[in-house]
Amino acid sequence: MAGKQRIAYLDLTKLWAIFLVCTGHAFTMLSVGYQAQIFGMLYTFHMALFMLMCGYFSHHALSMPFGPFVKKKALQLLVPTAVYVGLNLLSTWVVTGNCPTGFIRDEAIGGMWFLRTLFACYLFAWLVLRLPGTLWLKIIGSIVFALLFPHGYYLQFNYMLIFFWLGYVMKGHDGWLQAHTGGALVVSLLIFLLVPWQKPAVLTYDVLFHDPLQLPVQFIGGLAGSIMSITLMMLICRVLSRNWKDRLADIGRFTLAIYGLQGVLLQNVVERIWSIDESICSSDVQQYVVAPVVGVITVIVCYLLARLFTRTRITAQLFLGISGGPLPGGPHPGGPHPGGPLPSADTSLRRT
Secondary structure (H helix, E strand, O other), rough: OOOOOOHHHHHHHHHHHHHHHHHHHHHEOOOOOOHHHHHHHHHHOOOHHHHHHHHHHHHHHOOOOHHHHHHHHHHHHHHHHHHHHHHHHHHHHHHHHOOOOHHHHHHHHOOOOOHHHHHHHHHHHHHOOOOOOOOHHHHHHHHHHHHHOOOOOOOHHHHHHHHHHHHHOOOOOOHHHHHOOHHHHHHHHHHHHHHHOOOOOOOOOOHHHHOOHHHHHHHHHHHHHHHHHHHHHHHHHHOOOHHHHHHHHHHHHOHOOOOOOOOHHHHHHHHOOOEOOOOOOOHHHHHHHHHHHHHHHHHHHHHHHHHHOOOHHHHHHHHHHOOOOOOOOOOOOOOOOOOOOOOOOOOOOOOO
């Protein structure tokens, strides 16, 4: 393997998560819509899972001096954000013949929202870790402090920060999950089946003070779904052949590019020119067959394109966030680069 040794079950988990992202985005083209059961199920946890995994891989970066740290994360996260936002605007203009001011504004503020939020979590965590005091007090205090921030619709910083810290503290303690994989899977699955399946609410002051159960309920759903996914991938890794495990894990190493490319191709092109209603197939077939198939196809197409981008330094930096690329045989990006934005305000142009 190029570079550092990989952890196969984590790469498989990233593949699983980006598949859920692409599957969720497929519902825009289906008449069954966002009320479909499977849509609510996957949106309950898939972005929390991505952020937890990012926190897991954050230790090295968070130990760096401030200047190199900011430079590294800006190249890794903000440069691809700018590139894919530009491609979103271009594809919108090509497909629709128009690029409304409102859509430009929404993309400028919230396009590739997860990478922006991840950068903010990194920066905030770096500062918090330099404060005096015990680690747990700093983490809990920073979460409470973040909940007091003014918050807009796009970035969900205060909620995602919780899972970033969970991933951070999980590093070095995940041996327990590996030793109790089956039990953890069963317990997390049972809890996940009991919580309401829904997209996480934006934690505004109104939500926090007038619906105090919203945060704990969506947190439990996000955590249960995340642990369920990780332990399931642990078990799958134990039964897969080495060949299949390596092939699938390799796809999971390109989630940043898959995330950006699916936004351009699926959300801004395919969803605007293709739709499926019940005259073609039933609502059950739409959500349990069509959406997953679209998800699989999208992941494969975007992965193949991402592999092409590893061939030159410029494309590796712009589309994959890898400075100094390409690596021999194609780069294996360190750490998860998550995917899949939640809906923006302009649902006529950007829907998830």
